[in-house]
Amino acid sequence: MELNKSKQHPSQMLITALYYILVVISAFVVLVPIIYLVMNSLKLPRDFLKVPPTFLPEVVTLKHYASLFTKAKTLKYFTNSLTVTSVTTFVTIILGSFAAYGLSRMKLSKHALGMVIFTFLFIRFYPKVTTIMPYFIIMRKLNLLDTVWAVILGHLGITIPFVTWLMLVVYNDLPYSIEEAALVDGATPIQRFLMIIFPMTAPSVASSAILASFMSWNEFLIASSITRRDATVLSIAVASFVSDKGIQWGQMAAMSLIMILPMLLFALVAQKYLVNGLTFGAVKG
Numbered sequence: 001m002e003l004n005k006s007k008q009h010p011s012q013m014l015i016t017a018l019y020y021i022l023v024v025i026s027a028f029v030v031l032v033p034i035i036y037l038v039m040n041s042l043k044l045p046r047d048f049l050k051v052p053p054t055f056l057p058e059v060v061t062l063k064h065y066a067s068l069f070t071k072a073k074t075l076k077y078f079t080n081s082l083t084v085t086s087v088t089t090f091v092t093i094i095l096g097s098f099a100a101y102g103l104s105r106m107k108l109s110k111h112a113l114g115m116v117i118f119t120f121l122f123i124r125f126y127p128k129v130t131t132i133m134p135y136f137i138i139m140r141k142l143n144l145l146d147t148v149w150a151v152i153l154g155h156l157g158i159t160i161p162f163v164t165w166l167m168l169v170v171y172n173d174l175p176y177s178i179e180e181a182a183l184v185d186g187a188t189p190i191q192r193f194l195m196i197i198f199p200m201t202a203p204s205v206a207s208s209a210i211l212a213s214f215m216s217w218n219e220f221l222i223a224s225s226i227t228r229r230d231a232t233v234l235s236i237a238v239a240s241f242v243s244d245k246g247i248q249w250g251q252m253a254a255m256s257l258i259m260i261l262p263m264l265l266f267a268l269v270a271q272k273y274l275v276n277g278l279t280f281g282a283v284k285g
Contacts, residue, residue, distance in 0.1 A: 034260070040253035041065070048249045064250040068258065074237070078258070081217060081233040083148050088155040088216040093209050095156075096163030101193050103164075104171035120165035124158070131157075132225045139226050146228045154222035159212040166211070170204045171197065210270050217263055234259040 036055065040048075041064055043057040068074045103116060135154060136145075144150040174197065182192045198205065220235045227236060238259060241252035 037253050037256055037260075040249055041257055043250055045250060061250075064254040067251060068254055073232075074255075074258070077232055077234050077237040080148055080151075080231055081235070081259075082262075084151050084155065084223075084233060085213050085216045087148075087152050088159055089209050089213045091152075091156060092159040092163050092212045093205060096160050096208065096212075097167050097198070097205060098193070099160070099164045100167035101171050101197060102189075103168055104174075105176070105189070117165060117168065120161045120168075123161040124165070128158070128221050132221065135222070136225055145226055146231050148231045150226045151223050151231055151233065154226065155216045155219055158219070158222075159215055162215070163208045163212055166208050167201070167204065170201050174200070206270070210267075213266070214263060217259075 039056060042060045042062070044059055044061055047054060047057055103113075108116065139145050139150045139153075144153075178200075179187075179192045179196055182196055187195070218235060220239070223231075223233050224236050224239070227233070232240075234255070238252060238255050241248040241255065
C-alpha cells in the first residue's frame with residue numbers, strides 16, 4: 001500500500017518532466033551567450049575571420065585582457081561606473097523611499113493615487129531618446145558635461161520614479177495601525193518612518209536598491225550623450241571598440257565580461273534579499 005502511494009501519477013510525472021525540461025532550456029538560453037562571450041574573449045584576432053565561425057578558440061590567449069588591464073583608462077572606466085552606480089543607488093533609495101512613504105500616508109483617493117502611479121510608470125517607460133537633447137543643453141549650461149555628476153543626475157531621473165512606484169505599493173500594504181502607538185507617543189512622521197516602517201520593509205528596500213543599481217550600471221543612452229572622455233563608464237567603453245576601422249571583437253568581449261562580473265557577483269550575494277523583497281507582503285494573515 002505504501003509503495004503504491006509513493007508512486008506518482010502519470011500526469012504528475014509528465015508535469016515534473018516538463019518542468020525540468022523548461023528549466024534546462026531556460027538555463028541554456030541564459031548561459032550560452034555568456035559562455036560564447038567568454039570563448040570570444042580567449043580567441044586570437046584571426047579566429048573571428050573564419051567562415052564558418054568557430055565556437056571554441058583553437059589557441060587560448062589572454063592578450064585581450066592583458067591589453068585592457070595595462071591601460072589606465074580601464075580602471076578609470078570601472079571607477080566611474082562604480083561611483084555613478086553607488087551614488088545613484090544611495091540617493092534613489094533615500095528620496096524614493098521618503099517620497100513613497102509620504103504618498104502612501106497622504107490618504108489620496110483611488111483616482112488620484114492611480115494618476116500618481118500612472119505618472120511614475122509613464123516616466124519609467126517613455127522613450128528616453130526624446131529627452132537627450134534638452135538634457136544635453138541643460139548640462140552644458142550648468143558646465144556639467146563629461147562629469148559623473150551629469151550621468152548621476154540623468155540616472156536619478158530613471159531610478160527614482162521606479163523605486164518610488166515600487167515602494168509605494170509596499171507601503172500601501174502596511175496598515176496604518178502599526179504606527180498608531182508611535183503616533184500616541186508623539187513621534188514625527190520621519191521618526192515613525194525610520195524607527196518602524198523602514199526596518200519592517202528592509203527586504204523591499206534592499207530589492208529596490210538592487211534593481212536600481214542594475215539599471216544604473218547597465219544604462220547606455222544617457223551616459224553616451226553627455227560623456228566624452230573624463231566621465232566614460234563601462235557601458236560606453238564596450239561600445240568604443242566598434243569604430244570605422246573595424247570591430248575589435250576580442251577586446252569588446254573581454255570588456256563586456258569585466259562589466260558583467262561585478263553585477264553577477266553582486267546578484268549572487270544579494271539574491272535572497274531580492275526574493276524576500278519582491279515577495280514581501282504577498283502572504284498576509
